[in-house]
Amino acid sequence: MSRIAIVGGHGQVALHLHPELVRAGHQPGALVRREEYRDELEGLGAEVRILDLEGQDADAFAAAFDGCDAVVFAAGGGPDGNIERKRTVDLEGSLKSIEGARKAGISRFVQVSAIGVDDALPADTGDVWRAYVEAKRDADAALRDSDLAWTILRPGRLTDDPGTGRVALGDDVARGDVPRADVAATVAAVLDDEASVGGQWNLVGGDVPVADAVRGAGR
Template sequence: MTRIAVVGGHGQIARLLHPQLLAAGHEPVALVRREEQAEALRAEGVTTRHLDIEADDEAGFAAAFEGCGAVVFAAGGGADGDIERKRTVDLQGSTKSIVGARDAGVRRFVQISAIGVDDPLPADTQDVWRAYVEAKRDADLALRESGLDWTILRPGRLTDDPATGRVALGVDVERGEVTRADVAAVVAAALDDDRTIGRQWNLVGGELDVPAAIDEALSSER
């Protein structure tokens, strides 16, 4: 069993991830800001710890990760027009998680990003979308340069449809939709597959089950 810290532990993907981690024999540790969030998760058998992504510093993150064997960064600043939260949550939340993981002695780190964030943005891109893309891009760069055992997953447009169990993974996978439940399934699988360390893959709905999609992504890079 591995204790896995989930930053953004009450988010939509995180809530789908926790039962998969439990089913795999792990202990998810949902890091949440509000007590009512913690109560709801504990009622589902999920361990919780307090973490305020925006207010806490790197030492606070390290304390929240104590005793964990892996970190999943599943937080996001939301779909609203608050540009500053794209920086304080999507970027700084990630970079503080990276430092906190190192300081806590946690090497394994899986980050949920977004497809296409390395692509140039058109000149007429809306400011809030530009802030979001740049935050995700810079967070991924920081993780790639961290020296940790990282995996970066870059989903396409997220939907709330039921899990399909079928995805496409890879560096060159084109944009498409993917269910949040399928993203959670890929995160859980990546945590248990050391072959995904050092990989940055796009993730959309596809034709292969998750283990086969991981095998296909790895084979395509050989």
């Protein structure tokens, strides 16, 4: 059994990820800032660790990661119009997670990003969307430049549709929708596949079973 620290442990992808990890024989650790989430998360099989993603530093992240074998960054500032939180959550949260993993001696790191964030933005892009894309882009660049054993997943438009267990995963996969449940299943699969280290892949709904898609993308 491996212990997996999940930053953004009460997020919509994370809520699907905890039971996926339990089914795979791992112990998820949900890093959240509110004690009130404990009962719900423990009901999904997760250990709860309290961490204020925005208010605490990399040393606190390292302490929260203690005893874990891998880190998943699945946090996001949400769909609101708060530009500042795109920086403090999506970028700075990732940077502190990367540094915290290093301080804790953890090499394996999986980041949930977003499709197309390296593409040039149209001139009429709104300020909030621009801030979000730039935060995800810079967080991915920082992780690629780190010495961690990283994998970056870049989902398309997230939906609450039931998971299908089938995806399209790869460098050149076009934009599309993907259920959050299938994103979670893919995160769990790449954690168990050493060949996924160093992979940065787009992820949308598709026809290939998740395990096969991960094996194919990593080779």
